[in-house]
Amino acid sequence: MGEFELIRHYFAAAACARAGGDVVLGIGDDCALLAVPAGEQLVISTDTLVAGVHFPDPCDPCLLGQRALAVSTSDLAAMGATPIGFTLALSLPLAEPGWLEAFARGLDIMAAACDMRLIGGDTTRGPLSMTLTVFGRVPAGQALLRSGARVGDLLCVGGTVGDAAGALPLVLGEREGASAEASALLDRYWSPQPQLALGQALRGKATAALDISDGLLADCGHIAAASSVRLAIEQARVPLSDALVRWAGRERALQCGLAGGDDYVLAFALPREELPGLLADGWPIRVIGRIEAGEGVRLLDADGKDVPIDRQGYNHFNA
Amino acid sequence: MGEFELIRHYFAAAACARAGGDVVLGIGDDCALLAVPAGEQLVISTDTLVAGVHFPDPCDPCLLGQRALAVSTSDLAAMGATPIGFTLALSLPLAEPGWLEAFARGLDIMAAACDMRLIGGDTTRGPLSMTLTVFGRVPAGQALLRSGARVGDLLCVGGTVGDAAGALPLVLGEREGASAEASALLDRYWSPQPQLALGQALRGKATAALDISDGLLADCGHIAAASSVRLAIEQARVPLSDALVRWAGRERALQCGLAGGDDYVLAFALPREELPGLLADGWPIRVIGRIEAGEGVRLLDADGKDVPIDRQGYNHFNA
Numbered sequence: 001m002g003e004f005e006l007i008r009h010y011f012a013a014a015a016c017a018r019a020g021g022d023v024v025l026g027i028g029d030d031c032a033l034l035a036v037p038a039g040e041q042l043v044i045s046t047d048t049l050v051a052g053v054h055f056p057d058p059c060d061p062c063l064l065g066q067r068a069l070a071v072s073t074s075d076l077a078a079m080g081a082t083p084i085g086f087t088l089a090l091s092l093p094l095a096e097p098g099w100l101e102a103f104a105r106g107l108d109i110m111a112a113a114c115d116m117r118l119i120g121g122d123t124t125r126g127p128l129s130m131t132l133t134v135f136g137r138v139p140a141g142q143a144l145l146r147s148g149a150r151v152g153d154l155l156c157v158g159g160t161v162g163d164a165a166g167a168l169p170l171v172l173g174e175r176e177g178a179s180a181e182a183s184a185l186l187d188r189y190w191s192p193q194p195q196l197a198l199g200q201a202l203r204g205k206a207t208a209a210l211d212i213s214d215g216l217l218a219d220c221g222h223i224a225a226a227s228s229v230r231l232a233i234e235q236a237r238v239p240l241s242d243a244l245v246r247w248a249g250r251e252r253a254l255q256c257g258l259a260g261g262d263d264y265v266l267a268f269a270l271p272r273e274e275l276p277g278l279l280a281d282g283w284p285i286r287v288i289g290r291i292e293a294g295e296g297v298r299l300l301d302a303d304g305k306d307v308p309i310d311r312q313g314y315n316h317f318n319a
Numbered sequence: 320m321g322e323f324e325l326i327r328h329y330f331a332a333a334a335c336a337r338a339g340g341d342v343v344l345g346i347g348d349d350c351a352l353l354a355v356p357a358g359e360q361l362v363i364s365t366d367t368l369v370a371g372v373h374f375p376d377p378c379d380p381c382l383l384g385q386r387a388l389a390v391s392t393s394d395l396a397a398m399g400a401t402p403i404g405f406t407l408a409l410s411l412p413l414a415e416p417g418w419l420e421a422f423a424r425g426l427d428i429m430a431a432a433c434d435m436r437l438i439g440g441d442t443t444r445g446p447l448s449m450t451l452t453v454f455g456r457v458p459a460g461q462a463l464l465r466s467g468a469r470v471g472d473l474l475c476v477g478g479t480v481g482d483a484a485g486a487l488p489l490v491l492g493e494r495e496g497a498s499a500e501a502s503a504l505l506d507r508y509w510s511p512q513p514q515l516a517l518g519q520a521l522r523g524k525a526t527a528a529l530d531i532s533d534g535l536l537a538d539c540g541h542i543a544a545a546s547s548v549r550l551a552i553e554q555a556r557v558p559l560s561d562a563l564v565r566w567a568g569r570e571r572a573l574q575c576g577l578a579g580g581d582d583y584v585l586a587f588a589l590p591r592e593e594l595p596g597l598l599a600d601g602w603p604i605r606v607i608g609r610i611e612a613g614e615g616v617r618l619l620d621a622d623g624k625d626v627p628i629d630r631q632g633y634n635h636f637n638a
Binding site for chain 2: 135
């Protein structure tokens with residue numbers, strides 16, 4: 001089977017017309033065509049996952065497909081965007097039908113969950129890696145940026161953090177576990193759920209937002225830098241799942257929550273007056289601190305005293 | 320230097336505001352934002368280049384930067400699009416400042432030539448490879464597709480073919496040469512010039528178009544399949560550069576022109592009545608055949624007899 005048939009055959013489900021009228025032309029020509037509705041802007045993000053760096057090799061290709069699309073789509077959530085579609089650039093050492101079929105199935109599961117469509121791609125022979133570029137749309141001027149946090153805003157997250165980092169010893173095969181906790185953590189790692197609906201609900205309300213991919217401390221540092229403010233995090237309010245605390249113990253769980261990446265829940269700055277309405281609507285928002293004048297990130301203990309920060313988020317070229 | 324500073328530092332030139340008002344938000348947030356003018360559609364293409372597969376490793380990183388962007392931008396030319404910008408997902412075994420500086424310089428040279436801007440990216444540790452996703456815009460309904468060729472149309476190309484394939488022995492170090500011919504061929508390989516202006520001039524005129532990346536025969540096969548027609552190529556009219564003929568001899572030059580890829584000139588179907596006007600405007604169009612009823616591609620000798628086709632375009636998983 002040739003390169004062209006390969007893509008068409010295995011990725012047919014993910015490429016089917018799902019996202020409605022925005023995709024004018026999908027896979028099969030030199031380019032894809034998108035129509036962006038009047039008054040909306042196009043939102044774009046690109047992420048690469050490399051075997052042995054971002055995921056273990058070998059691993060379950062279906063789970064890998066889910067995770068690859070979720071990681072990129074989470075950036076759309078962080079902007080408050082409505083997803084449209086994605087392109088997939090896939091490098092493979094060889095075209096193994098079973099692997100491709102399972103990977104495409106995983107991709108399609110996440111595409112269906114996010115209401116997205118595969119609109120184009122490239123398949124090349126090479127070391128296993130994949131670059132997904134995702135597309136969404138947002139009303140002009142309403143995208144959630146990192147740069148708008150204001151002193152006095154609340155610092156919030158969209159759910160528990162640390163589960164994906166807690167799962168890493170399982171993912172890497174350094175530890176074994178078949179418990180309900182292990183299974184819950186693995187699920188967070190392999191199949192994160194981009195908080196698209198929450199992101200859209202935060203449009204016009206949150207003053208700054210991102211998705212936690214590098215770790216809570218590191219990502220809060222990004223908001224602080226972009227907004228020229230300081231983010232104060234109350235350690236005791238960092239939400240940790242019961243599964244993580246049972247699995248790793250409270251101290252290690254907190255470490256995972258602060259420094260571990262790959263959670264893909266939203267972190268955002270919210271004016272106080274916006275909180276009651278969002279909570280009343282049932283959004284799983286947790287207040288973990290506040291925005292102050294200054295720079296960087298501080299961590300506070302239960303007495304309001306500064307906790308030394310000695311853990312940095314993962315950095316690919318400094319790690 | 321961290322991952323974020325790395326991108327910002329070395330790619331600052333390519334990320335500067337060059338493309339005008341379409342880029343609302345560039346590098347530095349979770350996503351980039353594009354405004355697509357009313358009445359226009361967004362055009363998207365993605366391509367991966369892997370070290371050792373699509374280019375030799377080591378190679379000159381400045382030339383590699385030029386080529387990487389040209390290869391992708393050529394797909395925009397094939398759609399008749401006006402370029403806006405691109406994202407770069409770069410995997411590197413290590414962050415070597417000299418390499419990055421030169422690669423970024425090459426990228427910027429081509430970005431300036433194509434009036435494009437780097438709008439986002441991802442840098443990861445991994446085997447050397449890069450995925451570029453390029454964005455352009457085209458008036459709604461005017462994109463040049465592969466699927467509209469009609470029986471009776473002329474088959475045309477936008478310039479000479481085969482130079483890049485002729486350069487391959489030089490690129491791979493299998494042959495040495497410092498002649499003017501060798502230098503001209505190497506230049507075609509490393510720094511192809513996307514035919515953006517020609518593509519835009521063909522809007523509303525050409526009935527089908529693509530850029531020659533897999534080789535003339537293979538790519539004409541793509542038009543034939545998408546348009547449900549047959550493409551007849553007159554062998555004697557396939558334009559070959561003097562440099563290629565002098566370097567490789569006429570027979571090998573013709574092989575390169577028919578089966579070699581990487582030329583990135585446009586091939587298109589054109590109604591006869593459109594030709595005089597385009598030639599009068601000075602476009603470097605060469606008629607090489609015609610569109611017939613049927614399927615596939617045929618090659619004709621000087622007597623109009625069929626020449627057996629035994630060479631296929633390069634196919635990554637069939638090669």
